[in-house]
Amino acid sequence: MNPHHILDGLNAPQLEAVTLPDVSALILAGAGSGKTRVLTTRIAWLIQTGRIGPGGVMAVTFTNKAAREMLTRISAMLPINTRGMWVGTFHGLCNRLLRAHFREAALPQSFQILDSQDQLALVKRVMKANGLDDEKYPPRQAQWFINANKDAGLRPSRVDPADEFERRFRDVYEAYDRQCQHEGVVDFAELLLRCHELLSRNEILREHYRARFRHILVDEFQDTNKLQYAWLKLLAGRDSCVFAVGDDDQSVYRFRGAEPGNMRQFEHEFATDHVIKLEQNYRSHGNILDAANALISHNQARLGKNLWTAEGKGEPLRVFEAASDAQEAAYIVDEVRSLRAEGVNLADVALLYRSNAQSRVLEHALFGAGIPYRVYGGLRFFERQEIKHALAYLRLIANAEDDGAFLRVVNFPTRGIGARSVEALQEIARTHGSSLWHAACANPPGGKAGSSIAAFVRLIDGMRTAVAGLPLQEIVESVVEGSSLKDHYRTEKEGAERIENLDELVNAAAAFSAEEIYDPQQPEGGMVDPDDPLSALNAFLAHAALEAGEHQAGAGQDALQLMTAHSAKGLEFHSVFISGLEEGLFPHENSLNELDGLEEERRLMYVALTRARRRLYLTFAQSRMLHGQVRYNLASRFFQELPPALMKRVNAPAARAAGYNPFTGASPRAAFENTVSYAGNPWRVGQNVTHPKFGAGVIVNAEGRGSDARVQVNFREAGLKWLALEYAKLSAA
């Protein structure tokens, strides 16, 4: 193969990034600038030029999808087996390290991974055991507290509680960690924290991996949190090269601990000489890009970068103002139909919104119009109730100490072990400091409850014996049958789909073992150890926790893509609708109180805009049903940050004739139900007004008559206010 072949078609900065010598580097990669290509070509180039073997590269991503995409592209460029390569998510790679060194990490060989649901259940259990009032100390908040501290690299002993409240949460955190250790389970954040601790305490391991991974590449660097950054620094040491690719303008996960400041810190600590900007966009037409650039230029905190394209200007952005959310949906339905008629695949069209609740109205309209659509962000395969139950049986077989798994299935399907019996077991377990499983085994078989528990123990023991030495698929098959979950669901009215899913779980196990083959050349690489009869099962359970799986069927169908702006990050479409562009919704009202909140909303809008290749629709509604009542919103402030010349308004002509200006929120609208009048001037709910002091707003309520007439106005800047028409200098804008 021509060694330069893989470099063909790269532009100058891309080429520079790909062929950097053995140095660390920060790549500022704008939206659509070929970031994944640079990342994967760099890996291929390093290997092809003999700078490093496939085993010496580590590539880290945030999602499994991104990791898979990378492996696929590397395989296409190089004639090598990528199986032993360390390409994966932060969590996946940490899992791999901890499995390989479970003793050094003080974990049982078959430690299990808790997903968020499992974690919350465990937090609740711990809080209950410690007699904490879950009214005053909401378990969700405790969970958040624990994760936030772990993400910051803080164990309970290093947490500095700000008040009594946090002191309690700190205690919960401590008890929770202890319980996890007892049960041999780890949550997502623990995978990283435990791995970090392992490497920082164990010099031999640390040096081993530092010597091995001379090149570490990181995707979506702006999304790394403190712990992930520390982990990278630890693993890289002084001699390894870190190739960090990110875009500060697309940082939209600060709310979950992402520290875009890591980019600047990285620049200081690793890569002062090598910052490369990828600014040529290969995705969008000029107008779309110009709009995105104009919008993001309103942010202060930026590393600075301006995207450009060699493509033509293309169409203007289409702006539609609807009277209501339903009308907005109807417009979108019409436009989707005509896009389809133009020959655009529905799968290449995205309908974006700020919050999931907004999908309902849109789905209703699409369903009514018979347009196939797919909603992202729902319940995923491995998160379904029936799947969690089946997995819990498997977990209990793999690791009997797992109380969470025990509790989930001890009485499901019901076998006469009620809450009282379970509490008794918990009491025994607590006094003996043992697991529920041991308590159940030691349980004297007295009475009906006792014999039910004994029967459960026999069931699980029987399964464990029956399953020993079987291939993974047969293990799963046998447990699904033996648990009689299917029988249980056969009696349920919604049971048919659940049974299908259980069958699908068996298929997933078969597919998994076909992919994960033990490779003796890669002792740390292959996850399945032939000497451990349960290692295939453990690997599968870890896979289930780490990769919740694409949720719905019909993924291959040509369907309109509905998702939040967050979920759209990293994707691109021929046409994109951004709906609900209203003050309070996008930017979301809750974000306005937060530090950097508006700038993060603006980055999110930037992400949304830059998803479109050819056509972009921006829609908003004057009125919207939210929480059971109608709300009246102004057009999003983001409209004022986009150059008018790039936009074309496509509303109903009547509204335009009335001189309505969506960017300032001004002029009369169609009549709404509530009106009042003062001095012969009528005022109407939904009407846009201006006030000399408070500025632009919209009337959301009205009451009284004559000199008592008052209106409630939602001002863009000043918020909600009641104003007496007799005194307020209100004018119809």
Next chain:
DNA sequence: TACCTCCACGTTTTT
């Protein structure tokens, strides 16, 4: 144990 009713709550989310 199963079902029902009442109440509170309501951004964004991957692993």
Next chain:
DNA sequence: CGTGGAGGTA
């Protein structure tokens, strides 16, 4: 409006 959790009743 809608959901999910809690608590009560048959």
